[in-house]
Amino acid sequence: MSTQSPLDRPLYIVVGLLNLESGAVRERLEEIPDRDGLFKAIRKAAKDLRPLYLRLFSLKTIGGFGLYICEPAGDYHVPVDLDDQSSATLHELFSTYSSHDVDWQARWGDWVHQHLNRASTDPQAGRFALRLVLRWSIFKLVIYSTIPVVLSLAVGLWFMFVASKGLEDSYTAVVQTAWTISSYIVTTAGVLIALLAAVTALGDKA
Numbered sequence: 001m002s003t004q005s006p007l008d009r010p011l012y013i014v015v016g017l018l019n020l021e022s023g024a025v026r027e028r029l030e031e032i033p034d035r036d037g038l039f040k041a042i043r044k045a046a047k048d049l050r051p052l053y054l055r056l057f058s059l060k061t062i063g064g065f066g067l068y069i070c071e072p073a074g075d076y077h078v079p080v081d082l083d084d085q086s087s088a089t090l091h092e093l094f095s096t097y098s099s100h101d102v103d104w105q106a107r108w109g110d111w112v113h114q115h116l117n118r119a120s121t122d123p124q125a126g127r128f129a130l131r132l133v134l135r136w137s138i139f140k141l142v143i144y145s146t147i148p149v150v151l152s153l154a155v156g157l158w159f160m161f162v163a164s165k166g167l168e169d170s171y172t173a174v175v176q177t178a179w180t181i182s183s184y185i186v187t188t189a190g191v192l193i194a195l196l197a198a199v200t201a202l203g204d205k206a
Helices: 038-049 052-057 085-099 102-116 138-163 171-203
Strands: 011-017 023-034 059-069 076-079 128-136
Touching: 011 038, 011 059, 011 076, 011 102, 023 038, 038 102, 038 128, 059 085, 085 102, 102 128, 138 171
Parallel strands: 011 128
Antiparallel strands: 011 023, 059 076, 059 128
16 A cells, blocks of 8 residues: 655644643644645634534634644643734734635645644644634623523513413413513523533533
């Protein structure tokens, strides 16, 4: 069976989730088959590292990029303390990646090849890996906390003005029943949010 020489190998990128407390890492090595394939490779790795259920139900989202040192031979991983210039560069990379702007992919592919992979196509010679930085998703927090409140109000009002027609109960009893139903919805929503927080804490650990 023939093996590829380093010169024949395609460019690549290592993308990972690093647990800063334990040092545990989950990572993927993705090939970059052409000069415009960098962002596609990063997205594929991100989807593999964070399955659909995590992307939907975790209260965190990918909010930036960092770096960690990757020593394949010694299975050694440690986060990199970035200086201002490096932080600005990674911020620019993430902004371009998030905007789906493909015009600069070739330039960023060259940057990854030179600075992260030591200008080598051999993964054993690489030095740095791209770290996915997870942050709380304001959008998800607002949506998951607002929808139950709106739903409880809608159900309460619906019961008061629609479902209660024809009932012989007093108006006070109808109001109490309506808002009791609403409180059950809010309580259930609180439990669900707690479960989502648990999914976030456990599922996004490396």
